[in-house]
Amino acid sequence: MTTIEKPRPAAVPEPTGRLAGLAPHARTLRVLGGVLTVVGTYLPWATFVLNDGPYPEQSTLEFFTVPYGVTGFRLHLLLFGIAAIVLALAAVPAKGRMIRALGVGVIAISVVNGLYIVGEGGGLGAITVADGVAFGAIVALIGGVLLVVGANAGGIEPQPVWNWRLNPWVERALLVVVVVVLLLLVAAVLTSGGQGGSGYAGGVFLSFLAAVGAAIAALSASGLLAWVTALTERHRLYSVALLLAAALLLPLTSAGTEYWMTVAATIGVYAATAIGLNIVVGLAGLLDLGYVAFLGIGAFVAANLSGAAASTIGITLPFPLVMVIAAIIAGIFGAIVGSPTLRVRGDYLAIVTLAFGEIFVRSAQNNIGGLTGGSNAIPNIPPVSLFGTDFNEGVEIGALELPPGFLYYVLIVLIISAVMVVFANLKFSRLGRAWIAIREDEDAARAMGIRTGPIKILAFLIGAMLAGLAGAFYAHKLGTVSYESFRFLESVTLLAAVILGGMGTIPGAVLGASVLFVLPEKLREFSEYRLLLFGIALVLIMRFRPQGIVPDAHRRAELAPETDPAIVAAEEKVAAEAKGEKS
């Protein structure tokens, strides 16, 4: 370590309102919350042996058969509980902030597992005191609530800022570790709970997601995540290369089966599309409610040029060329849809795009021009075939056997990378600044010499091209293209992915798309509640984190509460400057 700077002394804000009275007991509450969480872990969670999934040994009186040994969600709870106790007693900066994150995690884990055991197990008896002991979920839940209350009662400190500088090579090595952990974490989240649809699969997945989310939130609260982010910025190209390598290595992890490769490729399609939408919505600030139509146009173009029996155009073109054509045609439609932006703004534009999306779906449903197959869809699209290899087959590289779907996965990783480069390059350019200026204040942008009409149409055109590109991939990967995949709901989901992840950022769009398109896969037994859960998640995010999960540095300032360290720092700087000015 070459330089260590102490974090800014964090002034703990006084809690106000109802919690003010609890302030003297904050530490007690925190410790008690941690202890109850640990106790809850060791209590039985069901009064009988559950006969499905990984739950049996973890939800019964395991303590008496395997002393101290807990696995699965109870292990997560145990770790969180111990971490909370340690944090409550130790002198750690921002401990209230971290304990709050852990507490929310404990609540989420106990609610998810409690509900699952009740729902899938034997009814309410599973967590009542019917047979004397089975109320682990309730105790852990109370522990979680106490943690949150205790954290708030003691005051939530601003997030500390660390400015450690290490030897550049140590920093690079550290980044490798971080990326490897990230890779394993992604693989673990993706595969946790197994393929959706059976018994407790959804519960295991949700519980694990909550655990990982809470752990990351706690790390973020400690300021370590921000420090790692600063590290990646110091080694920009290196980090990008590492991430790309990690993405390509995913097939070597536990996620390296045909099923998970297919899920990952599907997520990839929506992630690429969401990045395209992010140009229109996140950068240029134009609300597009029919965006998925461009994915559809790309897919139908590719389907018609694939040589599938159902396509009326009898020509077959090589895939790279098909991608280009699909992108161009989608782009042309994008420009057409964008042209009303010359006249209408805001809500009216949203309605125009909504109408376009609807026109597309209806036309495709009616097999317009014989190009979309109507309700029969266009089935049996042959797989992508390059260099004499069909992409739907497994490959063997020496001793390494890679599952079918691996090649598609690699292809979509490359497509997403390309889309990211497009987005990032444009964002930091004359064009990107013009888009952001239009988003911020269209009249002022015009007064600054920006010809807003063509610039807005360009946003639609480029966004649509990226979706068209993803569409071409989608057609071949799925093998079937039907109008049903491009309805209003999909547009809304994509939009939600962008908003949820964080407007105007790449990781935000990717994360948002991953979450929103993995969930239905994992929670198949809840397909009828999908929209409900989706809505609840959105409302919660907008309530507690309006700037999205990974906010844009600029937008964060706009929407985040006053505790955001970047803003606090900025305000202090301004205040200091102003003071210097006066004296």
Place this chain on the structure above:
Amino acid sequence: MTDAILNATGVTMRFGGLTALNDVSFSLTEGEVIGLIGPNGAGKTTLFNCLTGLYSPTAGEVALRGKQLPEDPAKVTELGVARTFQNIRLFPSMTAEENVLVGRHCRMKQSPFSSLLHGPGFRRSEAEALTRSAELLEFVGLTRFSDELARNLPYGDQRRLEIARALATDPSVLLLDEPTAGMNAQETEATRRLILSIRELGVSVVVIEHDTKFIFTLCDRVLVLVQGELLVEGTPDEVRGDPRVVEAYLGAPPEEVEAQIHAGEQTP
């Protein structure tokens, strides 16, 4: 006038039944600073909007160097007329530097392809724009805030940033709408000096202001707009002494207002 750079002839603007501007004509000479004063609602901002293409006048025309200006703010700016706004209209979640870079937009030679590919041409044009923005931020004294979000800047500095952003479009005419509103005496004086040094750069300036002392000490010529009509036009001394101005402008007995104007009192 041969060296007139901006000419407005018979500009009339009606909003339904309200005539905000009635047959306003004036010309701005190269290198001149004109002050535009008048009571609230006189139509000063409306005149700026007509000059910059934000409004299309009901009648009359505006010409820059003898060429009629288009009715598109972006094109007007490209031709060399830049402005600031009475109610500050920066891009709040962009940094100060980015705000000025946006002002550079119409002077940058960077096609969308170049934006996409980040080739050598891109780097050249970005470097040029960054250098220019840095110069301008220094010119208005905001270098230390260049990475700060515009929204976080103190009020007076936001007004300066708006001026820097307008200057980034390389204007030959700069229209400033109440550049010292909300500033203290010290900041107002700094702004006065800033406008004088802008004139040194060869830019002609029109300033709207309520602070008469500011206008009379800064401007070469003063226009008085009352209820949409150009009432008086002349040097600060002529305008200050004109009884019509004194009466129509403040609607009070001449002596009182006279005293007020000389005292340099600000109207709200």
